[in-house]
Amino acid sequence: MTDETQLSLLPAFNPTLIGFRAEEFLSLTQTLLAFPLEHPQAALDAAPFRLTRPEARPEIPLAPLPPRWYPRPAAEVIEAARAWLTAPPRPVIFEGRTQELMRVLRPLLAGHAVQVRGEPGVGKSALLANVANHERTRQRFRRIWWIDQPARLDQILALALNLPHVLADPDPVSRRARLAGQLDEHTLLIVDNLAPDDPLIEVLPTLTEHVLAAVEIAPALPDPDVPLPEDPEGVITLRGLDDNAAVDALARHAGIDDIRRIRPQLLHLVTLLGHHPYALMLAGALARRDKLSLDELEPLLQVETAPPVENSEDEAETEESPEAPVINASLNRALDVSLEALPRDYRRLFDAFGVFPPDGAPLDALHAVSPVGSLLASKRGLLMLEQYGFVRRDHRQPD
Known part of the structure; x- marks a missing residue:
């Protein structure tokens, strides 16, 4: 017996979709069906052995730099700083210092630092000016820089060398080390007006070998019975002029041409002034400007002696000690007389x-x-x- 199943016919389905492309949908569907949903086993087995460079990791971002100030001076400022380093002209009157001048030039031109010492007014600046304008110095060095304000040494050198960023360094040792790298063998550094306890005295030879410094020391009366101490290497001490040089200097400052007949009188005035160069210049200017004769100048320069002391012990000591003319005369007498007038x-x-x-x-x-x-x-x-x-x-x- 056969069972027959009667199938019912479905109604026709013909949807009309506006904007739908059936052909395009069919082609895309067939394209996607070509790829299996599962990965092939061969591809999965070969994946661990594939040597492909991984993607590079991103670089670590740099930390922001601290802010810095880099000054940019104008060209006029640099030129003004270099013009400030000009040495003074050679003094017109420079008597009795030829030996000291040669003692300075020999080691200085050989590449050694030299230091000139002396009390105020003894002629340190005049000696330095002669060295700066000497023919041998001009031939040896291309640049001769004169600094008479030691406190501004770093500032002036940084501007003259066009290294203003060095001034931002708070460490003076590091700052001067960077400046020293720019000072070559053709540059001579002349520093005037240094105090005896100035730390720059020890720093200058490390800054450059070609340096000439003038150090002012306290005045002291030499003992005639004790020989003068010898200067250490690289140090020249200026003292009072000798008789001939002092007489010639006083005559030139006073405008006296012929000194043959009045030389003993000039020698007496020089002794009253202690052979001090600055005192000789003041006395000579006083005689020249005020038209004073030597007879009129001599009583003005006489120093009043102190009244005798009643103490017998002091009188004995005074009698035993010789009265040197340099003790009875004051080096400042010419200054006092000229100021009072x-x-x-x-x-x-x-x-x-x-x-x-x-x-x-x-x-x-x-x-x-x-x-x-x-x-x-x-x-x-x-x-x-x-x-x-x-x-x-x-x-x-x-x-």
Whole structure:
């Protein structure tokens, strides 16, 4: 017996889909059906042995740098700093220092640091100026830099060498080491006005071998019975001039041409002044400007002796000790006599220098602190002080 199953016919299904592309759908479906849903076993077995470079890891970001200030000075500032290093001209009167000049030039030109020592007014700056303008020095060095303000050594050198970023270094040792690398063998460094306890005295030879320094020491009266100590290597000590050089210097400062007949009188004046170069210059300027004869100048330079002491022990000591002329005379006597003869306004102008540092002062500042009157009066007063040897004009600012 056969079972027959009657199948019912489904109605026709013809959907109309707006915007649907049946052909495109069919082709995409057939394309996807060509890829199996499972990975082939051969591909899975070969995957662990595949040597492919992995993707590089991203670099670690750099930490932000601390902010730094790099100054950029203008070209005019650099030129002004180099112009400030100009050495002064050679002094017109330079008597009795030929031997000391040769003692400085020999080791200096050979590449050794030299130090010149002496009390105030003994002629250290004049000796340094002669060395700077000497023919042998000009032939040996291309650059001769003069620094008379040691406190500004780092600042001036950094600007002159166009290394302003060195000034941002707080360590002075590191700062000067970087400056030393720029100073070659053709550069001579001349440093004036150093104090005896200035740390730059030990630093300068490490900065460059070609350095000439002037150190000011306290004045001391030499003992005639004790020979003068010998200077160590590289050190030259300036002392008073000898008789012939001192007489010639006083005559030239006083404007005296013929000294043959008055040489004994000049020698007596030189002895009163202690053979001190600055005292000789002051006395000579006093005689030349005020038209004083030697007979008129001599009593002005005499130093009053102290009254006798009643103590018998002191009298015995005084009698035993010889009275040397240098003890009876004061090295400052010429300065005192010339200052006392100044007019009142010019004396006030001279006293105004005590407000400023030893480096000097500008004209406007001096006029502001001294009740002289007009600016022209202050300028005229400075000219008089310069002619008498009290002040010196800065050679870098002639106007």
